[in-house]
Amino acid sequence: MSEPIDQSKPNRLIDNAPWERYRRPYVRDLAYVLACPNVLTQWLDFAPHENTHAVSVHSASFWQAQFEAYEQRLTELDTTTDYQALTRYLLKRPSPNRLGFHFEGLLSFWLEDGFARKLHPYETLASNVQLYNGKQTTGELDLILYNHAKQLVEHWELAIKFFMGSLPFEPVNWVGINSNDNLQRKMTYMQTKQFRAVWVNTENHGQVKIDKRYGVIKGRFFLPINTNDCGDYDWPYWLTPSFPxxxxxxxxxxxxxxxxxxxxxxxxxxxxxxxxxxxxxxxxxxxxxxxxxxxxxxxxxxxxxxxxxxxxxxxxxxxxxxx
Incomplete structure (x- = not known):
């Protein structure tokens, strides 16, 4: 059983992170994707005047529980020929060398493999569901799941982000290597575009109605190297303290x-x-x-x-x- 991550303060530098114990690269990535909490403690509504749906986030304790439930399987993947199943699954997916697709592939493998082994209640109903306006494609939904524990259809929208922060550390101040990409812009897009869907057509389960929506945003954040020289500053209330x-x-x-x-x-x-x-x-x-x-x-x-x-x-x- 792994030790719970300290939630009391920001994790400025992670030592002995739980994913570091694994030897094989893709197993280490998979452990990271599970053990890493959501960056958000709560969803921030940047489009309050638009008719959008409520969006939830999974708590850090939720992801810690998923990691712990899957630890034995991670060890099997790291020490047996089962690793080949993971590598084949990831490499046969579209654009496996892009970080966003790699993140989606890792979570999708866990969802399918873990559900088959009764390690979590989430059955994948559909993935990468295309959205259309007439004959024109307007976007896609990442994951449509059925939560057997709560008997709900859930839409999970995924994002993996590696953002550099600057004072005052508001969502707009966390930007990527491409400075046009920032946390506020990403969340606004997810809420106003991808989370608008209500009914979804699936290939094997017919048309289903979405009951709940989750933004799954993980990755790593980077503070300025001289942050300690900046004096007192307010740590964002919405940023999970145990986030890398x-x-x-x-x-x-x-x-x-x-x-x-x-x-x-x-x-x-x-x-x-x-x-x-x-x-x-x-x-x-x-x-x-x-x-x-x-x-x-x-x-x-x-x-x-x-x-x-x-x-x-x-x-x-x-x-x-x-x-």
Whole structure:
């Protein structure tokens, strides 16, 4: 049985995270997707004047319970040939190398595998349901589930986000590598577009009516590396204290960069936004690809690891973002 995550304070740097105990990369990713709580303690309504439906979020204790119920199965996947079933499932899905699709694939595997093993009550009725206006496609719904415990049809809309925060840490101040992407914009889109559906046509279960809607937003957030120098600030009431929180550094902040040990730093591969792949450390040493920068050569925007410490190098919003 794993220890419950401390809910009393922000988790600035996660050590001994439960997903780190697994050896195989996709199992580690799957454990992370389950053990990571929703970023939100409650849904924030950014469209109060529109006729939208109520949206709920699962608590951190809900996800902790799902992880604990699935721990034995995670161990089986990590130590037996059952791992092949997980890899085949993920790699046969569309665009498996995109982080959003990888997140959706991992959750979908858990839903199907866990339901078949009676480890949770959620039966998948449909996924990636296309929405139409006449003959024109206007969007899609991620997951339509039947909750056998509560006898409800639930719509889960998924998002995996890796956002850099800045004072005053409101939802609009958490932005992605693409600065047009922020938490407030994503939530508004989910509520006003994807969560408007009431009736859904499914291939095997006919037409079903949605009873409840859940926004499932996970990932990692990054605070400015000098946050402790900012004085007192109010921690967002809506941000789950146990959500993975790390650090980012402005690429022009020479003081902040000086606190990073460039001799052990390496650039992360795209998939490592989920969990770190240790074999890339060995390859980095073998290729002698140590990271360094100077006043004349700024570091590239992206995710890095200083040992096991994740750090994002990121430009201020006024700067040109590296593509």
């Amino acid at each position: 929180i790390h650090e980012w550094c402005d690429k022009r902040d020479t003081k902040g960069l000086a606190t990073i040990d460039a001799t052990v730093l390496r650039a992360a591969h795209y998939i490592e936004w989920f969990t770190k792949r240790d074999f890339y450390d060995e390859r980095n040493v073998y290729d002698n690809q140590q990271m360094a920068w100077s006043d004349n050569e700024l570091p590239k925007t992206g995710l890095y690891f200083e040992g096991n410490r994740p750090i994002v190098i990121y430009p201020r919003q006024s700067d040109q973002i590296d593509r």
